[in-house]
Amino acid sequence: xxxxxxxENAEIAQALSEIAGLLELTGGNPFRARAYSRAxxxxxxxxxxIEAIWKRGELTDLPGIGERIAAHVGELxxxxxxxxxxxxxxxxxxxxxxxxxxxxxxxxxxxxxxxxLGITQVDALEEACRSGTILxxxxxxxxxxxxxxxxxRRHRARRGRTPLYRALPAAETIIARLRKxxxxxxxEIAGSIRRRCETIGDxxxxxxxxxxxxxxxxFTHMAxxxxxxxxxxxxxxxxxxxxxxxxxxVVEPKSFGAALQYLTGSKAHSIALRKRGLxxxxxxxxxxxxxxxxxxxxGDTEEQMYRALGLPWIPPELREDRGEIEAAEHGGLPLLVExxxxxxxxxxxxxxxxxxxxxxxxxxxxxxxxxxxxxxxTDHSRSRPLxxxxxxxxxxxxHIRGLTSRDPVxxxxxxxxxxxxxxxxxxxxxxxxxxxxxxxxxxxFNDPSPxxxxxxxRAMRSGVVHVLGHPSGRQLGMRDPYAFDLxxxxxxxxxxxxxxxxxxxxxxxxxxxxxxxxxKAAGVPVVISSDAHHVSQLANLRYGVWVARRGxxxxxxxxxxxxxxxxxxxxxxxxxxxxxxxxxxPRRLGAASEATVS
Numbered sequence: 043x044x045x046x047x048x049x050e051n052a053e054i055a056q057a058l059s060e061i062a063g064l065l066e067l068t069g070g071n072p073f074r075a076r077a078y079s080r081a082x083x084x085x086x087x088x089x090x091x092i093e094a095i096w097k098r099g100e101l102t103d104l105p106g107i108g109e110r111i112a113a114h115v116g117e118l119x120x121x122x123x124x125x126x127x128x129x130x131x132x133x134x135x136x137x138x139x140x141x142x143x144x145x146x147x148x149x150x151x152x153x154x155x156x157x158x159l160g161i162t163q164v165d166a167l168e169e170a171c172r173s174g175t176i177l178x179x180x181x182x183x184x185x186x187x188x189x190x191x192x193x194x195r196r197h198r199a200r201r202g203r204t205p206l207y208r209a210l211p212a213a214e215t216i217i218a219r220l221r222k223x224x225x226x227x228x229x230e231i232a233g234s235i236r237r238r239c240e241t242i243g244d245x246x247x248x249x250x251x252x253x254x255x256x257x258x259x260x261f262t263h264m265a266x267x268x269x270x271x272x273x274x275x276x277x278x279x280x281x282x283x284x285x286x287x288x289x290x291x292v293v294e295p296k297s298f299g300a301a302l303q304y305l306t307g308s309k310a311h312s313i314a315l316r317k318r319g320l321x322x323x324x325x326x327x328x329x330x331x332x333x334x335x336x337x338x339x340x341g342d343t344e345e346q347m348y349r350a351l352g353l354p355w356i357p358p359e360l361r362e363d364r365g366e367i368e369a370a371e372h373g374g375l376p377l378l379v380e381x382x383x384x385x386x387x388x389x390x391x392x393x394x395x396x397x398x399x400x401x402x403x404x405x406x407x408x409x410x411x412x413x414x415x416x417x418x419x420t421d422h423s424r425s426r427p428l429x430x431x432x433x434x435x436x437x438x439x440x441h442i443r444g445l446t447s448r449d450p451v452x453x454x455x456x457x458x459x460x461x462x463x464x465x466x467x468x469x470x471x472x473x474x475x476x477x478x479x480x481x482x483x484x485x486x487f488n489d490p491s492p493x494x495x496x497x498x499x500r501a502m503r504s505g506v507v508h509v510l511g512h513p514s515g516r517q518l519g520m521r522d523p524y525a526f527d528l529x530x531x532x533x534x535x536x537x538x539x540x541x542x543x544x545x546x547x548x549x550x551x552x553x554x555x556x557x558x559x560x561x562k563a564a565g566v567p568v569v570i571s572s573d574a575h576h577v578s579q580l581a582n583l584r585y586g587v588w589v590a591r592r593g594x595x596x597x598x599x600x601x602x603x604x605x606x607x608x609x610x611x612x613x614x615x616x617x618x619x620x621x622x623x624x625x626x627x628p629r630r631l632g633a634a635s636e637a638t639v640s
Contacts, residue, residue, distance in 0.1 A: 092119070205549060258274075379591060380587065407577075562599050
């Protein structure tokens with residue numbers, strides 16, 4: 043069984059991004075470089091496979107993708123390579139593109155250290171930083187060099203980890219093919235992908251089959267396979283062209299449940315279960331659960347495995363040994379929020395933002411198709427390039443309100459920048475009439491923790507903020523969270539009635555799962571938002587739901603599970619918390635479970 047190679051969105055986005063970087067490194071047209079960079083961002087954020095769009099002949103319908111870039115995308119899909127990228131790559135040393143993936147090393151900086159010091163590898167860059175020779179390069183002061191050393195450390199720590207949104211499509215494609223192989227009775231993705239971890243090390247696949255040979259053959263002969271690392275009757279490992287490793291395990295149908303449980307849980311969860319089994323005179327393995335005499339007590343399903351241990355089935359997202367076993371034993375497992383529970387999206391950008399690519403009408407149409415009941419249009423404020431000032435915001439709000447008879451109901455909002463001193467980017471009187479104000483930090487990420495914390499505190503106390511957007515500022519694989527006191531932020535969020543966002547942009551997933559759990563404990567509700575900049579990104583809401591589930595959140599912990607009328611009641615503000623030295627508290631946004639949910 044042989045298939046034509048499939049280029050995943052992430053691979054094509056990476057290729058386009060490399061072309062952008064290589065153009066800048068080789069002195070190419072900077073406008074072309076920016077065009078490729080924007081195209082890479084669009085492709086990477088698509089919820090639909092780019093190949094499907096290409097087959098329909100609709101590539102140029104995507105924002106920022108003209109005929110030339112569309113031709114390159116088609117070439118990548120058809121051939122797995124692109125002539126322009128290969129030509130540009132031949133002009134620079136092989137290690138140079140990796141330097142572009144280090145925080146603080148843009149094309150100009152990479153070109154400078156390359157041409158001044160001959161640095162073409164990460165190791166050489168680190169050595170130059172430690173020895174001080176990099177100070178010979180213009181604009182490389184000691185403070186920046188210290189930051190670079192920390193960025194190199196983080197870059198190395200991230201090696202070998204792939205964001206979920208890049209690994210999941212590859213895993214889904216492979217498992218769909220394996221389900222069609224002869225003798226297969228069941229097949230599932232396991233491991234960290236099934237637990238919906240934010241990053242994964244490799245792809246774990248489990249298949250139940252009466253004959254493993256055709257399954258193994260189908261797996262190792264996929265066109266996406268760059269190398270067969272190991273091949274055996276029931277276990278095989280391959281390295282995909284994308285660089286990811288995929289592990290396949292084939293078991294008899296009667297052992298499928300046991301193997302799925304065994305291959306899904308984290309190591310800590312599995313060890314805790316095995317210890318529990320030993321205390322009960324049971325042995326757990328990928329083949330089933332057995333008593334001291336070796337008699338099999340179950341293993342066809344995961345439910346059987348947990349039942350043998352005196353436990354209910356535990357959702358995969360919770361299998362991290364963070365109290366889920368104790369909660370299961372005492373009937374305290376949360377009823378986790380599901381995507382169908384989320385009724386609307388409270389953070390979406392239109393073309394009114396410089397980086398938005400869809401009209402308000404297009405966003406409303408796409409949201410309707412997804413079943414959303416309400417949609418907050420929250421374009422950027424003036425600090426962002428071409429963001430809205432007070433006058434343009436008022437005009438934009440009038441346009442949105444003129445469309446409120448549509449389904450879904452449109453809410454007029456904004457994503458307003460939190461400035462370095464904690465003030466907001468627009469006057470309070472311009473923000474007060476809005477139905478959803480998301481306040482976010484987009485600059486000065488290196489502020490010390492006390493200053494960053496107080497920036498958030500002051501913004502939340504303004505009395506006009508409904509949601510604190512992507513609170514930690516992280517971007518998976520690219521930028522670590524900035525330093526701030528989460529406990530203090532949660533305290534003020536509860537005091538001021540501000541919800542914290544779970545930003546579902548796949549490269550953000552911010553709040554993190556553990557921060558979600560802390561918010562729940564603090565009585566602070568969250569909002570799960572797509573932060574979509576194009577209609578295709580509205581479907582990414584599922585990534586935020588998965589984060590919330592890993593954070594033990596239930597429907598009642600998420601504000602946008604409320605029906606519109608109840609949500610609007612929660613979003614009403616009553617002015618700043620502190621005014622002229624005296625406290626005035628706005629209506630507190632309690633957990634959604636405190637309201638009647640219809």
